[in-house]
Amino acid sequence: MIEDRFTELLAKKLTGEISPEESQEFNSLLISNEGYRKEYESLKTYWQQDEEPQNNIAGIFEDIKRRTDIHEREEQEKVKIYQLKKQNNWLRGVAATAAVLLLSFGAYKLLNKNTSATAYAALKQLHTPSRITSHLILADGTQVTLNSESSIKYPASFDGKTREVYLNGEAYFDVKHDAQHPFIVHTSKFNIRVLGTAFDVKSYDNDAVKEATLIRGSIRVTFPNQPNTAVMLKPTDKLLMQNDQYQLTKQTYYNQPGGDIVETAWLSNKLSFKNQPFDQLANTLSRRFGIAIKFDNNNLKNSTFTGDYDREDLNQVLLSLQTVKPFHYRIKGNSVVIY
Known part of the structure; x- marks a missing residue:
């Protein structure tokens, strides 16, 4: 085309x-x-607004590849679920089984006009429950790392003019370059079209803000509700979408440029956030530790926090947050109440 x-x-x-x-x-x-x-x-x-060269982009990407165990493999498709281990960075919490997240009817309407409902139903699906990430290699060689409580639908092979997948949750994509067959990621609020690049997409149904962060290459973002609008991202760009309105910003460094990137910290099993409202952070904590969080004091929802955690458990994280903004909490089973 x-x-x-x-x-x-x-x-x-x-x-x-x-x-x-x-x-x-x-x-x-x-x-x-x-x-x-x-x-x-x-x-x-x-x-051209930002003419300063991004000298560290290649190094950042290579570091991400190294930390996520991305490498060449002979198999066209392989899925590896990384289970929690006592000695690695994953935290052992109370075991919980998350239900498979089905794509909504709204996401279904994002299907290409030439794709039938039958073909869509035949797509494979990978779902990652809470506290676990997964790694998937698609038939074209594209590599996907799926965050906790995320689902992706994809074909066993890409036979048409485009390579299309459907995401609910968060995933890091390292797309195999193919100029003749654009790669398209469908989410509930926007679609991402690429030829070969690396980027992170976060689009959970229960998150008010959806986002896409470009690590290398370029991506083109379109919006089902705004058919005449398209946005091209360059490396370090980040697109935020809330209430059907988008804005462009930059990826977040926890300390300083060249340091840890907040948006991709989860790839190395870290919990990292900067100036994040408590209600958004609660969703992240829920997915990471496999628990449900409820606010009895709604005034706390807009309190913002900054933090970077590695091996800490849920109780340690909450105790640390209390030093920033006073609040109380109680943990009972798989539930946490903030008050």
Whole structure:
């Protein structure tokens, strides 16, 4: 499709990786389509706002790959569930079984027009319960790391013009480059279209804010409720979506640029957050420790916290948070009440 080719050339143009022949082809597309010209001018202005080179991007990505055990494998598809171990960074909490998260009817409507309901129903599904992450290699070689309480639907093989998956929750994607077959991640609020890149997507149904953070390459984000809107992200960009409104910001460093990235800390089994409202943090804690959290004092929900934890258990985390903002809590079984 011409639009797919334009997207590919646009990404190469913005990142300075376009060849002379491709540049000539790109210019021809601009001349023939006013919409393409407007989109390019708009994105070029944004792309050039931050001209300081991101010298540490490659190092950051290699570090993420190393920490997530991403490497070449002979099998086209392999799933490995990382169980909790006493000596690693995962915390042993009270065992809980999370129900499989089914994609909503709204997500179903995001299906490509050429995809039938029968084909969608035939998709494979991987669900990761609380306190556990999983690693999946798709048929094209794309690698996916799935966070706790997340679900992904994907085909056994990619046979059409596009490679499409459906996500509910959080996942880190390292997409195998294929210029002829764009890779599309569908979520309940936005769709991400790429050719080959690495990014983190967080789109839980019970989180008010959905987000996408780009580590390397480029991604194009579109919105089902805003069909005429498209956003191109460059490395370190982060898209936030709340109440059908989006904004662009930057990925969050816990201490300083070049340090730990909050958005991908979970890949190394860390619990990291910065200026996060208590009600959003409660959802994260719930997924990490396999417990339910309830607020008896709603005034506490908007209290913000910053923290970075490794081996601490739930009680230790809550005790630490109490030093920042006074509150009380009680733990009973698999439930926590904040008051």
